[in-house]
Amino acid sequence: MGRDGTIAIIGAGIAGAAAARRLHDAGHRVVVLDKGRGPGGRMATRRGPDGLRFDHGAQFFTARDPRFAACVEDWTARGIAAPWGGPHRSVGAPGMSAPARDLLAGIDLSCGRAVGRLARAGDRWRLEEADGTALADGAAFSRVLLTCPSPQGLALLAGCGQDLPGLADVRYAPCWTLMLAHDGPPPFEEPARQDDDPAAVFAWIARDGTKPGREGGGTVVAHAAPAWSRANLEDGAD
Ligand SMILES: Cc1cc2nc3c(=O)[nH]c(=O)nc-3n(C[C@H](O)[C@H](O)[C@H](O)COP(=O)(O)OP(=O)(O)OC[C@H]3O[C@@H](n4cnc5c(N)ncnc54)[C@H](O)[C@@H]3O)c2cc1C
Numbered sequence: 001m002g003r004d005g006t007i008a009i010i011g012a013g014i015a016g017a018a019a020a021r022r023l024h025d026a027g028h029r030v031v032v033l034d035k036g037r038g039p040g041g042r043m044a045t046r047r048g049p050d051g052l053r054f055d056h057g058a059q060f061f062t063a064r065d066p067r068f069a070a071c072v073e074d075w076t077a078r079g080i081a082a083p084w085g086g087p088h089r090s091v092g093a094p095g096m097s098a099p100a101r102d103l104l105a106g107i108d109l110s111c112g113r114a115v116g117r118l119a120r121a122g123d124r125w126r127l128e129e130a131d132g133t134a135l136a137d138g139a140a141f142s143r144v145l146l147t148c149p150s151p152q153g154l155a156l157l158a159g160c161g162q163d164l165p166g167l168a169d170v171r172y173a174p175c176w177t178l179m180l181a182h183d184g185p186p187p188f189e190e191p192a193r194q195d196d197d198p199a200a201v202f203a204w205i206a207r208d209g210t211k212p213g214r215e216g217g218g219t220v221v222a223h224a225a226p227a228w229s230r231a232n233l234e235d236g237a238d
Pocket residue numbers: 010011012013014015016033034035036039040041042043056057058059060061062113114115116147148149152175177223
């Protein structure tokens with residue numbers, strides 16, 4: 001397939017990475033752009049001082065569908081995922097972005113590229129930064145696949161006179177995340193604790209140092225519950 005038939009995928013999170021892999025393996029030429037420093041999106045591991053590592057977004061993934069389970073089995077055999085946290089649960093190894101990185105192997109990926117505008121050029125699409133600078137070397141794409149969260153997707157669609165019914169109705173629950181390193185014994189023995197009480201401050205506290213590839217430090221990631229996060233959304237991090 002020639003350059004004109006190339007499909008642009010916006011977002012290198014797990015959705016964009018999975019779509020890119022399927023399209024690439026089906027013989028399509030794909031280009032993936034992401035505004036972040038690397039792939040993975042909300043499946044991310046942040047490096048702190050002294051080599052400490054924190055999964056501040058997704059904590060684990062659950063494989064129940066047989067097709068996904070087979071995929072996770074392959075990742076596990078190759079050290080890209082590892083069981084953690086209970087039956088059918090896994091984490092990326094050594095960090096959460098490992099599965100997305102694996103899916104994108106051999107695929108044209110550009111990070112640090114924020115798509116600000118979709119411009120129509122005949123029956124093709126061109127991608128631009130917010131200030132109109134051409135992205136992807138000014139290439140024209142036959143199709144554009146949006147995998148960014150709906151607010152960003154809506155803004156891109158509105159900018160080119162397009163709409164997707166239902167997209168504006170998608171609501172996100174905010175999540176304040178606390179990343180802590182501690183000396184001494186862990187605060188509790190099990191790998192993680194969950195609190196389903198909607199009035200709780202913390203819905204989830206994980207000892208990240210128990211996750212494969214993050215050993216070697218007393219690290220804790222605590223996710224505030226949605227109600228608490230919403231009530232304190234505009235507060236400073238301190
Ligand atoms: C705190 C938290 C905890 C979670 N815990 C879990 C969990 O335990 N288990 C679980 O299964 N799921 C969990 N999730 C949900 C899970 O992380 C997401 O469902 C999943 O990672 C979303 O993948 P995605 O590819 O759809 O989107 P994303 O991962 O958001 O990827 C979208 C990508 O698009 C990029 N992008 C956005 N706008 C632009 C633009 N204009 N130009 C270029 N690039 C752009 C972003 O940089 C991003 O990389 C959690 C999420 C959060 C936030």
